Amino acid sequence: MNGKTPKVIWITGASSGLGRSLALQLANQGNRVIASARNQAELEKLAAQNTNIVALPCDITDEEAMQSLSSRIEEISPALDQVILNAGNCEYLDFPDPDWSAVRRVMEVNFFGTLNCVKLALPLLKKSNSDRPHVVAVVSQVTAAPFPRAEAYGASKAAMRYFFDSLRMDLAADDIDVTVVNPGFVDTPLTRKNDFPMPFLMQVDEAAERIVKNIAARPRQYSFPLRLSALLSLSKILPGVWQKMVAADAAMPAKDSGEGVSK
Numbered sequence: 001m002n003g004k005t006p007k008v009i010w011i012t013g014a015s016s017g018l019g020r021s022l023a024l025q026l027a028n029q030g031n032r033v034i035a036s037a038r039n040q041a042e043l044e045k046l047a048a049q050n051t052n053i054v055a056l057p058c059d060i061t062d063e064e065a066m067q068s069l070s071s072r073i074e075e076i077s078p079a080l081d082q083v084i085l086n087a088g089n090c091e092y093l094d095f096p097d098p099d100w101s102a103v104r105r106v107m108e109v110n111f112f113g114t115l116n117c118v119k120l121a122l123p124l125l126k127k128s129n130s131d132r133p134h135v136v137a138v139v140s141q142v143t144a145a146p147f148p149r150a151e152a153y154g155a156s157k158a159a160m161r162y163f164f165d166s167l168r169m170d171l172a173a174d175d176i177d178v179t180v181v182n183p184g185f186v187d188t189p190l191t192r193k194n195d196f197p198m199p200f201l202m203q204v205d206e207a208a209e210r211i212v213k214n215i216a217a218r219p220r221q222y223s224f225p226l227r228l229s230a231l232l233s234l235s236k237i238l239p240g241v242w243q244k245m246v247a248a249d250a251a252m253p254a255k256d257s258g259e260g261v262s263k
């Protein structure tokens with residue numbers, strides 16, 4: 001225990017990557033963690049690692065099933081103190097003949113799936129006994145700059161970012177805080193399929209540790225690592241240079257491109 005009052009925290013996308021590491025770190029601090037994703041077997045393995053974790057499988061895109069999830073959460077706890085909306089998916093468009101339906105699929109998970117979670121979580125957050133319940137949305141630094149082939153993923157994350165920045169204003173009267181977390185590149189199953197250079201790639205446990213530490217102060221935004229934020233700011237100052245730079249990167253095999261590269 002870290003001396004703080006334990007919270008009841010619902011984390012989506014907890015079967016792998018960032019969500020899994022966040023669940024373990026927050027449970028290790030003594031919090032009660034409700035861990036969701038579709039892969040029940042992985043959630044049960046996670047719950048077996050710490051008795052503070054309860055597995056609650058769900059598909060966040062299944063609007064009807066999500067409505068009934070609320071009563072399943074209430075069987076575990078009558079209220080939520082924090083939600084970490086982390087579940088997400090990424091598909092790229094391959095030009096000149098992209099699969100346009102990927103845009104809808106990615107929006108379904110990242111934006112509309114997350115919206116289903118918000119609808120479910122808000123009444124439970126309002127019942128919290130903590131001073132200020134907390135909504136944390138895992139967005140991405142992709143919203144800071146355009147990347148080739150990232151039309152679907154980038155648009156879904158930009159939509160999330162606006163949604164949560166706006167929601168923060170509407171929840172202020174209920175004393176509910178909203179933090180948007182924007183990770184850079186983190187080594188997870190989601191990025192392992194990338195075949196382009198990923199500058200400043202971080203290990204998943206280190207990234208989750210940074211998130212846990214920094215969301216405690218409830219900033220509006222938390223973007224990391226800062227050196228990636230600095231690099232991406234180039235796209236605003238010199239958009240033409242940025243475009244040439246990412247085009248050259250895209251043409252370069254990942255194994256030849258230096259720091260932070262994984263296949």
Ligand SMILES: NC(=O)c1ccc[n+]([C@@H]2O[C@H](COP(=O)([O-])OP(=O)(O)OC[C@H]3O[C@@H](n4cnc5c(N)ncnc54)[C@H](OP(=O)(O)O)[C@@H]3O)[C@@H](O)[C@H]2O)c1
Nearest residue numbers: 013015016017018037038039059060087088185186188190
């Ligand atoms: N890795 C990075 O570099 C990076 C950078 C910026 C932002 N992010 C964001 O961080 C979040 C976590 O990603 P990650 O990198 O940790 O990838 P990951 O290991 O692939 O994790 C994605 C999680 O989302 C869950 N998920 C996907 N579709 C779902 C659905 N329909 N219903 C419920 N759960 C679903 C997956 O579980 P199931 O398959 O079991 O459902 C999995 O637990 C994502 O929102 C991602 O966009 C990642």
